[in-house]
Amino acid sequence: MTNDYLLLTIFLAIAIVFPLIPLAMAWAWARLFSPAKPGKDKQSSYECGIESTGPAQVQFQSHYYLYALVFLVFDVETVFLMPFAAAFLKLPISAFLALMVFLLLLVEGLVWAWAKGILAWK
Amino acid sequence: MLTALLPESLLVVTALVVLGLGVSMPRARTMSTVITLLGGFAAAAVLLVFPIDGNFLHGMVVLDPIARIFKLVILALGLAAAVFASESFPENHFAESLALILFGTVGMMLLTGTEDLLMIFLSLELTSIPLYVLAAFNKTSRASAEAGLKYFLIGSVSAAFLLYGLSLIYGVTGSTNLLAISKAAADPLLTAGIVLTLAGFAFKVAAVPFQLWAPDVYEGAPTAAAALVASGSKVAGIFILVKLLTAGLGHWSGAAGWGQFLPGWAPVLALMAAASILLGNITALVQSNVKRLLAYSAIAHGGYLLLGLTSARTETVSAVLFYVIVYALTTAGAFGVVAIVEKQNGGSRLDDFNGLAKSSPGLALCLLVFFISLAGIPPLAGFFGKFYLFSAALENPSMLWLVILAIAMNAVSLYYYLIVLKHAFVLPACGNIPSAGSPASRALVAALALAVLALGLAPNLLLGHLTQTGPVKVASLKTGN
Numbered sequence: 029m030t031n032d033y034l035l036l037t038i039f040l041a042i043a044i045v046f047p048l049i050p051l052a053m054a055w056a057w058a059r060l061f062s063p064a065k066p067g068k069d070k071q072s073s074y075e076c077g078i079e080s081t082g083p084a085q086v087q088f089q090s091h092y093y094l095y096a097l098v099f100l101v102f103d104v105e106t107v108f109l110m111p112f113a114a115a116f117l118k119l120p121i122s123a124f125l126a127l128m129v130f131l132l133l134l135v136e137g138l139v140w141a142w143a144k145g146i147l148a149w150k
Numbered sequence: 151m152l153t154a155l156l157p158e159s160l161l162v163v164t165a166l167v168v169l170g171l172g173v174s175m176p177r178a179r180t181m182s183t184v185i186t187l188l189g190g191f192a193a194a195a196v197l198l199v200f201p202i203d204g205n206f207l208h209g210m211v212v213l214d215p216i217a218r219i220f221k222l223v224i225l226a227l228g229l230a231a232a233v234f235a236s237e238s239f240p241e242n243h244f245a246e247s248l249a250l251i252l253f254g255t256v257g258m259m260l261l262t263g264t265e266d267l268l269m270i271f272l273s274l275e276l277t278s279i280p281l282y283v284l285a286a287f288n289k290t291s292r293a294s295a296e297a298g299l300k301y302f303l304i305g306s307v308s309a310a311f312l313l314y315g316l317s318l319i320y321g322v323t324g325s326t327n328l329l330a331i332s333k334a335a336a337d338p339l340l341t342a343g344i345v346l347t348l349a350g351f352a353f354k355v356a357a358v359p360f361q362l363w364a365p366d367v368y369e370g371a372p373t374a375a376a377a378l379v380a381s382g383s384k385v386a387g388i389f390i391l392v393k394l395l396t397a398g399l400g401h402w403s404g405a406a407g408w409g410q411f412l413p414g415w416a417p418v419l420a421l422m423a424a425a426s427i428l429l430g431n432i433t434a435l436v437q438s439n440v441k442r443l444l445a446y447s448a449i450a451h452g453g454y455l456l457l458g459l460t461s462a463r464t465e466t467v468s469a470v471l472f473y474v475i476v477y478a479l480t481t482a483g484a485f486g487v488v489a490i491v492e493k494q495n496g497g498s499r500l501d502d503f504n505g506l507a508k509s510s511p512g513l514a515l516c517l518l519v520f521f522i523s524l525a526g527i528p529p530l531a532g533f534f535g536k537f538y539l540f541s542a543a544l545e546n547p548s549m550l551w552l553v554i555l556a557i558a559m560n561a562v563s564l565y566y567y568l569i570v571l572k573h574a575f576v577l578p579a580c581g582n583i584p585s586a587g588s589p590a591s592r593a594l595v596a597a598l599a600l601a602v603l604a605l606g607l608a609p610n611l612l613l614g615h616l617t618q619t620g621p622v623k624v625a626s627l628k629t630g631n
Contacts (some may be wrong), residue, residue, distance in 0.1 A: 129159075136166050143173040 094146050101134045154206050154213055154263075157193035157221065158256045164189025165252035172245025182245040183236060183590075186252060190229040197222055209265045209327045216471070219615055220262040220389050223475050227382040228255030230482045233594050234374040237489040237587060240288050247287055251378060254280035258386035265397065267316045267326040270390055274312070274354070277383055278305050284375035285367050297370030301379075304353065304363040312350025318343030319399075328398035336402065344399060344415050348422075351394075354387030355452040356445075358425035368445035373492055376441060377485035380448055381478035388455055388474045392467055395459060406460045407548025420460045420552055426453030431559040434566045440488055441498045443566060444481065447524060450563060451477050457556055458539045461546040468616045469542040473535040475612060476523070476605055480532060483598030484520040487513055490587035490595070503570060505579020513592065514574050516599040523602045525567040526560055531605035536560065538609070 112119070112127050141147065167189070168182045175181070197218055205212050231251050239247045257276030264270055282305060286298020320326050322343060323334035334340075349360065356364040368376045395403070395415060404414015411417050430450030437443040455477075458470035488498050490513060495502040507514040523532035540553050587595075605612055 133162075133166070136169060140169055140173055 091149065094141070098138060098141050098146065101138050105131065105134050153200065154202050154204070154211050156200070157196045157225070158259055160189055160193045160196065161225075161252050161256045161259070164192075165249040165256075168245050168252065169249045172243070172249070176242070176245070179236065179241065179244045182248050183232060186232045186248045187229055189252070190225055190232070190255075194222060194225050197225070205265075209329065210269045211260075211263055212265045213263050216616060217263045217389075219612075220385065220471075220475075221259045223478065224255060224258045224262065224382050224385055227385065227478055227482050228252065228258070228378065230486065230594055230598070231374045231378040231382070233590050234377055234486050234489045235372075237493045237591055238373040238375075240290070240372075243287075247284060247372075247375075250280040250284050250287075251374075254284070254378060255382065258382050261386045261390050264390075265328040265393065267320060267328075267331075270394070271309075271313060271316055274387075274390075275309065277386060278309065281375065281379055281383060284378065285371035287375060288372050291370070293366075293370035294372065295370075297367045300363050301367045301371075304360075308350050308353035308360060311346050311353075315343045315346025315348070315350060318346065328394065331398045332400055340402065341413070344402060345418060347394070348415060348418055351387060351391045352422055355384060355391070355455065356426075356449050357422045357452045357456055358429050358449065359422075361426065361429070361449045361452075364449055365442045365445040368448070369439055369441045369498075373441070373485055373489035373498070377482050377489070380444065380485060381482040384448070384452070384481075385474050385478045388470065392459065392470060396467060405548070406552070407546060408551045410548055416460045419456045420549075423453045423456035423460065424552060424555055426450060426456065427556050427559045428453075431563045431566075434563065437566070439499050440503065440570055441485075443570065444484060444488070447563065447566075448481065450559065451524075454536065454539060454556055454560075457549075457552050458543055460552065461543055461549055465542040465545060466539070468613065469535075469539040471616050472609070472613050473539045476531040476535040476602070479598055479605075480520050480523045480602050483516065483595055483602065484524070486591060486595040486598065487517045487520065490591055493587065500570065500573045503573040504577045506574040508579055510587075512596065513587070516595045517574055518571055519599040519602055521567040521570055523606065525564045527564075529603070529606045531602045531609065534606050534609045538613075 108127070108130065112123075164186060168185055171178060171182050171185065201215070201218060202213050203215070228251055232248055235244070235247055235251065254277055257273050257278075257280070260273035261270065261277060264273065282298055282302040285301045286295055288294035316326075318339055319331060322337045322340045323331045325331055325334075352360040353363075367379060371379065399415060402414045404416045405412040406416040406420030426449050430446045430448070430453060434443050434446035434450065437446060455470055455474055458466050458473065491502055491506065492498045503517075506517065519530060523530035526532045526536040528534075540556065543549050543553055
């Protein structure tokens with residue numbers, strides 16, 4: 029028990045030191061060797077990807093969310109259908125019925141959304 | 151296995167039928183209510199006629215007589231919400247609200263019949279998610295949207311707490327089964343797990359300091375949804391908390407007696423109980439909206455229930471279970487009256503209750519029964535419930551400090567309950583208002599009032615079933631599967 033926690037403590041110490049080493053090396057390199065040539069791009073904070081344009085707070089269609097939610101029906105269905113299909117021949121009839129009920133639940137969700145006109149882009 | 155879940159399956163099928171009806175015939179509101187009720191009665195009939203006891207799927211589904219009583223009570227509360235829905239839910243998407251009530255009820259019923267951490271978490275989520283949506287169901291109302299959002303945000307944070315706590319418990323004990331957990335050795339990490347789990351459940355019970363959502367949700371949500379949040383989800387939450395604490399974590403109770411604190415979950419519960427009783431009762435004094443008042447009263451009652459849990463003995467457990475059922479029936483009835491008055495007068499402020507005794511005397515009488523029972527005055531069920539709860543808690547004399555606090559604060563609570571009754575019985579009405587409640591809602595309110603009266607006069611009707619089979623314990627460990 030004590031040993032476990034000791035290991036954990038050592039691991040924690042290493043975990044803290046490990047990222048500090050490259051940082052310290054980079055700092056030392058910058059201090060000792062690199063010439064000081066500050067510029068606009070060098071001073072800016074690091075961001076990956078292309079430079080962003082325009083404000084972030086724009087309006088967009090909440091319909092996207094609904095599509096994503098409806099997509100979940102197919103998503104979940106696949107996750108459960110794959111293992112079911114793989115073990116299909118070994119399963120009893122009750123498992124088949126249970127999965128059919130499960131599919132009914134999902135399909136009714138889709139049918140409901142369809143009937144409510146959620147799939148039509150407005 | 152399938153028969154063990156037959157009542158829940160029936161409810162799910164009913165919900166699907168109601169959803170289908172909502173799409174094909176959106177105007178047939180009465181028909182959807184009738185189908186909901188029929189499905190509920192069928193599920194109740196299955197519970198009553200084919201009682202199954204046993205342990206299925208390694209403790210995922212555990213059925214015993216007490217769990218069955220709770221399933222019946224929760225089913226009744228769910229159906230009550232479905233009946234009150236016609237008073238308070240908007241007319242479009244009405245069938246969907248009924249289906250959501252049914253799904254939430256299924257979650258609560260599953261919650262009462264399990265002894266497995268995974269299943270506890272899943273059923274809690276199945277309970278909560280429909281309730282979040284129901285709280286926000288009135289799309290044209292700002293208050294409803296606010297209620298739904300607050301409930302959802304605080305609910306998901308507390309679900310995260312709960313999940314983290316449960317995963318710590320699982321990590322330490324190596325099992326998700328309550329019986330296996332009760333046999334595990336003590337460990338410091340387990341304490342953290344228990345505290346986090348308690349935080350998650352304290353949200354469900356609206357105990358201080360996790361009570362902030364309650365007033366806004368009770369006030370803003372459609373009244374039928376608030377009724378379900380206040381009654382059904384509280385019953386289910388308390389029941390599974392009792393089961394988790396006594397069956398799973400019984401060894402780590404500690405003690406909360408005056409001057410003899412021992413670390414464990416009991417002192418945590420005692421502190422939350424004391425804070426809830428104080429804050430709930432005192433804040434309720436200044437409320438001008440009956441639904442908000444009921445929310446603070448719910449916080450206080452959550453405190454009483456936690457008080458009962460702090461000394462987890464046989465008597466206190468059955469006292470807590472009895473009290474939570476009585477409380478839920480009373481609150482559901484009170485919300486029913488509020489729903490009818492709200493439909494009639496367009497609001498649930500205290501002034502909207504003025505002259506209720508003149509315009510609809512029957513409704514006012516029911517209101518009297520519910521509020522007097524909440525205050526704990528004989529001969530109503532609330533009195534017996536409190537009496538039994540406090541005397542059972544005093545079996546452990548060192549808990550006297552908390553019981554004295556609870557009784558003192560209960561006297562304070564009488565004031566705000568009587569204020570509501572003063573508005574209903576003494577103050578004159580602003581105008582003559584015809585009563586608007588549907589016959590079904592009025593009949594249901596009357597039935598709930600009768601039930602509260604009956605349980606006060608003959609508590610043994612229910613208590614006999616709760617004590618006869620012993621305390622909630624890890625049910626019959628014969629694997630029935």
